[in-house]
Amino acid sequence: MDRRVLFATLILLAGGATGVGVALFAFVGVDDATTETTIVWESEPAAGDDGSGAAIATVDGDPLLLRPAVENGSRVVSATVVGTDETAWTVPISGPDADRGGGANGSDDDPIGVSGLTTGTLGGDPVVALTTAPGSLVVVDATDGSRRFAVDTGGPGGFRPAIGDLTGDGSQEVAAAATDGSVRVVDREGDAVAEASLSGEVNHRPLIVEPDAEAGERGGLAVLTTAGDPATVHLLDGRGETRWTTTPSVNPLSWNAADSQNGPVIALGGSNGNLETIETSDGSLRYEIGLQDEPVAVGDADPGRVYVGGSGSVWAVSLLDGEVVWKQQYGASTRINEPRIGDVDGDGDIGPVAANRNGEILAMTRSGSVVARGGPDVVVYGGPLFADVADDAGDEVIVVADDGTAIAVDT
Template identity: 80%
Template sequence: MDRRVLFAALILFAGGATGVGVALFAFVGVDDATTETTVVWESEPAAGDDGTGAVVATVDGDPLLLRPAVENGSRVVNATVVGTDETAWTVPVSGPDAERGGGNGSDDAPVGVSGLTVGTLAGDPVVALTTAPGELVVVDATDGTERFAVDLGGDGGVRPATGDLTGDGSQEVAAVAGDGTVRVVDGDGDPVAEASLPGEVDRRPLVVEPDAEADERGGLAVLTTAGDPATVHMLDASGATRWTTEPSVNPLSWNAADSRDGPVLALGGANGDIETVEASDGSDRYEVKLQDRPIAVGDADPGRVYVGGSGSVWAVDLLDGEVVWKQQYGASTRINEPRMGDVDGDGELAPVTVNRGGEVLAMTQGSDVIARGDAGEVVAYGGPLFADVTGDGGDEVIVVADDGTAIAVDT
């Protein structure tokens, strides 16, 4: 019997025993003939972040790698032209941070910041962050000019979100403070919505954009520690609460996704379960066990969501929770949240994963492996980033190590 058929049979049997949907799915072992990746670019380190805060922004058709960093004892956001050693711009992020600076607790410790978020405001590419003292800061990705700064009314440090919350065709920026304060502002920094929620917040908010043609309402999803084990709050465009629900899983990660039956929130539990909640009313769609260890919910296409765990990555159907396929690599090394990029230049986004050891696996949506390899002997805590470094029309995979070094691998 072919080893893949045997593995699929074994996993199906195990799935039935553990509550995983038992529709036929593919278990795929990485083929020895798979194309190996090649490192094509490596940046200088950027101290001050563990690699999870970096993003890629496209400015005038060219990709910039944006990283929160510390230079000469001060917090900055640094923009590097991908594929080169050129620094496009560096902008300081100032402010006292005696409590969360992580240094010696002095007033001159570098300000703590969240991970970065990219978006588009009034047609301009921007990057947003929150500071630990409690500001939402938005700068122009073109040259680093500060666009605006907004007081959150409480301690910050949680990654903000961008999206068209109001459905008017323009994006807004949503940010939360650790005490449950919510601020949504428009492209000029003017208030759109405000709210104060019970409990603490340590997960990024999620913008669910409305779809007028499908008669689907949008909203801002915020996860707080109120409830057992947590509470999801769905706010409308004015900041009023549409619904709340307490999920069954203790969510370590989450994302918004479109299914064939409307948008959902997908939550990755500390117990290895994935749970989906209807964005329309907060009702529970399903809960499925993938393994007995924490999982990381990543990107989704309109029909499925991709999930990383210990040594495994899954494609899970968003409609019914069936496991479409499961892929294993890197033994039991933890896999960071999968993300989607066009790594072969065919115009189709497909899942790519990076594990904590810097090993890269690029696949098609059907689980066929495009390439595998690694970024060298690094530690990586974040999912992959994407940019066309070589100019071949396809994205290279960028792995950001825990010292801020970016390594681009060609698939």
């Protein structure tokens, strides 16, 4: 059957919310010709995480799967050579030995022993960072697991740290936010760059918005707290001073930073199904748009648009004006985790990939056409990861089940 593209007008309303948009979008149907996926690798389980804490790091051109885990009663980070059963290294992490709590997508309501993992580079070296519940920011070398530093976050931890160039000087920093509103930014040696103490409790990971000197755009560190109704977004500068604060309209369950033609924005996914974007220049509202009546998860962005997952649907939304470029449905009403982008067919073009809570994967082009659909029958709480497992032109999609088992799917 040929793919059918159905055009429909969707009136997007949120009861009484100011600035909620109306959009014309293309509904892209999934047809019988969709390429099925093939499982090409499955790792051993890794107890101690619900699957949402894993990350991929590239070391000397080879991908490593990094997972927080519990081994022999100790909290560890374990690195597995993707596509094999080989453990490259395992490093113990200070903190409670109890299994990582947190429900779907690392729920903020339950205590956790360690956060999910963040990968990046410091001084040109690949690293992995996390925070612990007692209040430490820990950074280890992704090459061999050696510890680079561990510093006090100033309060209880548990949220993924951020790695990026906060100051625009070409060097990467690591930022961590404690649950009590304490914020710490350190350089590649672990030395303090900035500190802050914010009102309210932190309930999401911090975001580094990198500056763009050529465009005259300043960067900042975005931190979300429970101060305000329903929350407050704080944007801090490179010294930890507050540039602005704003109260979003939505009750944010997820968020991400993204670039657009008119400068960077912060995108928030609301519990009411609305997507809201905030200007990083001054904290003003760019737009709010209703997508559905169920909570939505903000995922990755590529130039000009952000991808959002909800109940049975994935949206591509213009960052410029909130127009819904396309909507793709799959998996009935099953929750879809935050979509991410990768090159799964090796043509050099990135496209969105989503995984729902039942482990079903949907790989798409930027136009919303389906590249592949399928996957393992497992419970998945995190977004997809990407690595070249089959040693072919493109990356395979990796989902991590709730028991820590990583499964690579060839699309």
